[in-house]
Amino acid sequence: xxxxxxxxxxxxxxxxxxxxxxxxxxxxxxxxxxxxxxxxxxxxxxxxxxxxxxxxxxxxxxxxxxxxxxxxxxxxxxxxxxxxxxxxxxxxxxxxxxxxxxxxxxxxxxxxxxxxxxxxxxxxxxxxxxxxxxxxxxxxxxxxxxxxxxxxxxxxxxxxxxxxxxxxxxxxxxxxxxxxxxxxxxxxxxxxxxxxxxxxxxxxxxxxxxxxxxxxxxxxxxxxxxxxxxxxxxxxxxxxxxxxxxxxxxxxxxxxxxxxxxxxxxxxxxxxxxxxxxxxxxxxxxxxxxxxxxxxxxxxxxxxxxxxxxxxxxxxxxxxxxxxxxxxxxxxxxxxxxxxxxxxxxxxxxxxxxxxxxxxxxxxxxxxxxxxxxxxxxxxxxxxxxxxxxxxxxxxxxxxxxxxxxxxxxxxxxxxxxxxxxxxxxxxxxxxxxxxxxxxxxxxxxxxxxxxxxxxxxxxxxxxxxxxxxxxxxxxxxxxxxxxxxxxxxxxxxxxxxxxxxxxxxxxxxxxxxxxxxxxxxxxxxxxxxxxxxxxxxxxxxxxxxxxxxxxxxxxxxxxxxxxxxxxxxxxxxxxxxxxxxxxxxxxxxxxxxxxxxxxxxxxxxxxxxxxxxxxxxxxxxxxxxxxxxxxxxxxxxxxxxxxxxxxxxxxxxxxxxxxxxxxxxxxxxxxxxxxxxxxxxxxxxxxxxxxxxxxxxxxxxxxxxxxxxxxxxxxxxxxxxxxxxxxxxxxxxxxxxxxxxxxxxxxxxxxxxxxxxxxxxxxxxxxxxxxxxxxxxxxxxxxxxxxxxxxxxxxxxxxxxxxxxxxxxxxxxxxxxxxxxxxxxxxxxxxxxxxxxxxxxxxxxxxxxxxxxxxxxxxxxxxxxxxxxxxxxxxxxxxxxxxxxxxxxxxxxxxxxxxx
RNA sequence: GGGCGCGUAGCUCAGCGGGAGAGCACUACAUUGACAUUGUAGGGGUCGACAGUUCAAUCCUGUCCGUGCCCA
Numbered sequence: 001x002x003x004x005x006x007x008x009x010x011x012x013x014x015x016x017x018x019x020x021x022x023x024x025x026x027x028x029x030x031x032x033x034x035x036x037x038x039x040x041x042x043x044x045x046x047x048x049x050x051x052x053x054x055x056x057x058x059x060x061x062x063x064x065x066x067x068x069x070x071x072x073x074x075x076x077x078x079x080x081x082x083x084x085x086x087x088x089x090x091x092x093x094x095x096x097x098x099x100x101x102x103x104x105x106x107x108x109x110x111x112x113x114x115x116x117x118x119x120x121x122x123x124x125x126x127x128x129x130x131x132x133x134x135x136x137x138x139x140x141x142x143x144x145x146x147x148x149x150x151x152x153x154x155x156x157x158x159x160x161x162x163x164x165x166x167x168x169x170x171x172x173x174x175x176x177x178x179x180x181x182x183x184x185x186x187x188x189x190x191x192x193x194x195x196x197x198x199x200x201x202x203x204x205x206x207x208x209x210x211x212x213x214x215x216x217x218x219x220x221x222x223x224x225x226x227x228x229x230x231x232x233x234x235x236x237x238x239x240x241x242x243x244x245x246x247x248x249x250x251x252x253x254x255x256x257x258x259x260x261x262x263x264x265x266x267x268x269x270x271x272x273x274x275x276x277x278x279x280x281x282x283x284x285x286x287x288x289x290x291x292x293x294x295x296x297x298x299x300x301x302x303x304x305x306x307x308x309x310x311x312x313x314x315x316x317x318x319x320x321x322x323x324x325x326x327x328x329x330x331x332x333x334x335x336x337x338x339x340x341x342x343x344x345x346x347x348x349x350x351x352x353x354x355x356x357x358x359x360x361x362x363x364x365x366x367x368x369x370x371x372x373x374x375x376x377x378x379x380x381x382x383x384x385x386x387x388x389x390x391x392x393x394x395x396x397x398x399x400x401x402x403x404x405x406x407x408x409x410x411x412x413x414x415x416x417x418x419x420x421x422x423x424x425x426x427x428x429x430x431x432x433x434x435x436x437x438x439x440x441x442x443x444x445x446x447x448x449x450x451x452x453x454x455x456x457x458x459x460x461x462x463x464x465x466x467x468x469x470x471x472x473x474x475x476x477x478x479x480x481x482x483x484x485x486x487x488x489x490x491x492x493x494x495x496x497x498x499x500x501x502x503x504x505x506x507x508x509x510x511x512x513x514x515x516x517x518x519x520x521x522x523x524x525x526x527x528x529x530x531x532x533x534x535x536x537x538x539x540x541x542x543x544x545x546x547x548x549x550x551x552x553x554x555x556x557x558x559x560x561x562x563x564x565x566x567x568x569x570x571x572x573x574x575x576x577x578x579x580x581x582x583x584x585x586x587x588x589x590x591x592x593x594x595x596x597x598x599x600x601x602x603x604x605x606x607x608x609x610x611x612x613x614x615x616x617x618x619x620x621x622x623x624x625x626x627x628x629x630x631x632x633x634x635x636x637x638x639x640x641x642x643x644x645x646x647x648x649x650x651x652x653x654x655x656x657x658x659x660x661x662x663x664x665x666x667x668x669x670x671x672x673x674x675x676x677x678x679x680x681x682x683x684x685x686x687x688x689x690x691x692x693x694x695x696x697x698x699x700x701x702x703x704x705x706x707x708x709x710x711x712x713x714x715x716x717x718x719x720x721x722x723x724x725x726x727x728x729x730x731x732x733x734x735x736x737x738x739x740x741x742x743x744x745x746x747x748x749x750x751x752x753x754x755x756x757x758x759x760x761x762x763x764x765x766x767x768x769x770x771x772x773x774x775x776x777x778x779x780x781x782x783x784x785x786x787x788x789x790x791x792x793x794x795x796x797x798x799x800x801x802x803x804x805x806x807x808x809x810x811x812x813x814x815x816x817x818x819x820x821x822x823x824x825x826x827x828x829x830x831x832x833x834x835x836x837x838x839x840x841x842x843x844x845x846x847x848x849x850x851x852x853x854x855x856x857x858x859x860x861x862x863x864x865x866x867x868x869x870x871x872x873x874x875x876x877x878x879x880x881x882x883x884x885x886x887x888x889x890x891x892x893x894x895x896x897x898x899x900x901x
Numbered sequence: 902g903g904g905c906g907c908g909u910a911g912c913u914c915a916g917c918g919g920g921a922g923a924g925c926a927c928u929a930c931a932u933u934g935a936c937a938u939u940g941u942a943g944g945g946g947u948c949g950a951c952a953g954u955u956c957a958a959u960c961c962u963g964u965c966c967g968u969g970c971c972c973a
Contacts, residue, residue, distance in 0.1 A: 002935095005938070412904080412971075415972080512971095548969085550970095579923095579924085580913090588914085593913080595938080596938090597924095602938045603935095605938095610935030611935085612935085613935065660924090671936085762941060763942065763943090765941095765942085771930080772940095772941060773932095854920085864956060866956035866957090868956080870955090879919085882920075
């Protein structure tokens with residue numbers, strides 16, 4: 001006997017272990033089975049499961065289980081990435097907490113060993129948590145981006161791209177994170193709006209020269225009054241960088257400054273002279289229209305400096321402290337940039353050169369991991385020529401080889417790829433793939449897959465054995481992630497897995513990493529394998545809190561998926577995700593919703609329990625297409641419909657449609673009606689009907705378990721195992737493929753008619769304040785022979801569910817009966833007491849109003865000549881039929897009301 | 902400034918050219934018989950506003966208002 005309800009805490013672990021031990025997560029070896037493969041978006045090795053992961057992995061697992069049930073050879077390829085910055089940060093912090101020597105104190109090799117130790121002990125929590133969610137990944141194939149095989153792939157790709165000129169080294173301005181002391185890519189920089197200042201300085205002209213600067217204008221904008229100036233006014237949000245100015249720029253069309261272009265100004269504090277140059281960059285409308293140019297610490301200035309061959313002075317070290325140099329006044333050396341800012345402003349002020357300070361909202365770039373202000377720095381870094389790689393990646397989506405679901409994300413994808421910048425891939429970290437480049441004593445670079453190959457190249461170059469040192473830097477983590485769909489399958493080796501499962505079938509991810517990851521996989525996949533890595537990209541929404549806000553630790557509004565699983569079970573959480581995940585929409589998570597879908601699971605549990613109590617067991621050789629009872633043919637018909645809905649929904653990534661269809665069918669069709677309607681049959685004495693009904697109930701229950709399994713795997717597996725002796729676990733059962741032989745419109749009409757009649761009887765009683773339990777005789781007038789047959793056939797059901805004592809055909813209904821119009825017949829409920837005639841008249845009048853309102857609407861349409869002439873014939877016929885039915889109903893209801901007087 | 906999205910029942914959201922839907926919440930009634938993690942019945946919407954296309958618009962187009970996200 002089944003327990004009273006499902007206990008997820010007890011059952012889930014056991015079920016999961018059984019699945020895994022049975023090898024169900026591994027691809028089928030059957031060579032005829034179609035392959036189906038998804039690679040997991042690799043979580044950070046430092047990560048732990050949050051709601052975003054829960055959504056992402058639930059959707060993947062639903063697809064994986066669905067395709068597995070359909071008989072495909074399924075691989076869900078799991079793994080993690082090494083998360084360079086995040087992991088290094090975690091371990092460094094831990095070293096500090098433990099009072100251990102710092103990273104720099106212990107040196108590179110020792111530190112990297114520490115990180116590996118940490119990874120073995122504490123990394124990968126998320127993998128265990130994914131199991132709790134029910135993720136049916138093939139864990140025997142788990143991969144890590146720093147595994148030997150994947151690292152080989154990385155080196156091979158680097159060497160290939162380097163030899164083809166797609167990877168190169170260059171000295172450029174990069175986003176420098178002074179906290180982690182590494183370069184980062186554009187994507188890892190966030191623009192934050194903060195309250196800042198705009199400082200206006202005077203830079204005096206050389207040799208005390210002067211010019212006339214307009215200070216008043218007429219309505220036409222012509223200057224009417226001038227003043228004599230011996231300085232140029234500039235404004236800046238970053239005063240400390242003035243020490244490295246190479247020029248002051250004005251717009252060539254700016255007449256105010258035309259006279260002094262080419263002259264020099266004294267750079268205060270630095271005591272250098274710098275030129276006033278003309279360049280298109282300054283906006284005459286902004287500030288004074290004159291801009292200081294610090295080529296080594298600002299991206300815009302960098303371009304101006306390059307165009308005009310201005311010197312670029314590096315002002316800071318890796319930690320953004322002012323660094324000693326020819327141009328750096330000694331007093332600032334060693335100061336942090338923000339401290340230096342204060343001093344520069346004070347010193348300028350002391351010289352009488354500070355004009356004013358404005359408050360201003362400024363865009364400040366910050367590192368996405370560190371949160372500190374990014375410093376543009378002039379350094380040597382390695383770059384990928386992303387522009388070249390982007391072209392095939394754009395084409396593949398343009399021509400539909402890869403499609404996004406929903407489609408509108410393609411625009412985002414194109415937009416970014418079409419404006420793509422060189423990708424800075426080197427990082428000044430220790431945790432990651434070390435760049436496979438070695439340098440000779442003179443700085444000559446030798447790129448090779450390993451040191452000995454580099455050595456061979458170097459020896460040939462120098463003509464003798466020469467000492468080499470390897471590049472200190474590692475690669476951006478995303479460089480290895482970009483190879484994930486094929487490196488995890490064994491590439492560059494030609495493995496059977498690669499042949500079978502690549503390209504993968506679909507990539508499931510959030511829109512936040514379309515640039516970071518999806519686009520880069522497309523680029524690398526096409527470049528290295530000549531194929532797109534996946535034909536479908538499913539972009540799902542974010543998980544928000546119940547107020548529609550992004551969940552974040554700092555806001556304290558996170559809901560922990562594991563606590564939801566502890567409380568309500570993984571199935572409830574998964575169902576919530578599935579039914580909320582309409583294509584492209586965000587998911588608002590609230591505990592009460594999860595609770596509600598836990599209740600849905602319990603409803604199914606109890607339905608199964610009821611089946612069990614009534615001895616409903618699968619019957620060998622059962623054929624759903626050969627049944628006697630209309631009720632049974634009806635539920636099979638409904639089952640076939642919902643099976644089609646679920647299959648179609650999952651095929652089209654419409655998880656909400658699939659979940660909604662199941663919810664409706666299980667609760668409101670199977671439980672509310674079928675199980676109720678079968679009760680009188682089971683209590684009756686028609687043994688054949690009983691046996692058939694039992695076998696049908698068992699069949700429908702089993703099919704429902706299969707259909708629901710992708711979304712609610714644990715509970716369905718538990719019910720599957722406990723409700724009958726089975727040859728296989730549910731996870732490897734066969735997905736139903738019902739054909740039209742199971743459709744039966746006639747039986748659907750008949751049972752739906754019965755349901756309508758029962759509902760109407762209940763309704764009338766409720767409206768007339770007659771206790772629902774009161775058993776009343778039912779009369780019927782004007783019944784067609786079909787109705788008479790149906791009444792005869794379903795008398796037992798009617799009596800049970802409609803609380804009817806008897807059913808009798810009469811010529812005319814007495815006025816004392818409560819009357820119900822259904823199709824051609826009028827039914828009457830005979831009450832014991834005297835009914836309140838005025839209340840009954842109100843009830844009927846209300847119905848008549850409703851009918852008339854509908855009739856008016858339809859007549860309006862049919863009276864419109866254009867409608868009749870232009871609308872499709874089927875639409876017109878349908879409207880005409882509707883009108884006829886309504887008019888019939890109206891006439892009947894009116895005559896009842898008339899007779900009541 | 903550019904791009905993407907959203908505004909449908911009290912709340913959360915599906916639907917998206919021909920009958921306004923679901924879940925939750927609410928109201929009334931019921932109930933120890935698969936299920937109170939329940940049942941039955943019910944109330945509740947000019948589908949953001951305006952204009953256009955169409956025989957027909959919640960759905961398509963445009964404008965506006967409100968709101969969210971991404972990029973610069």
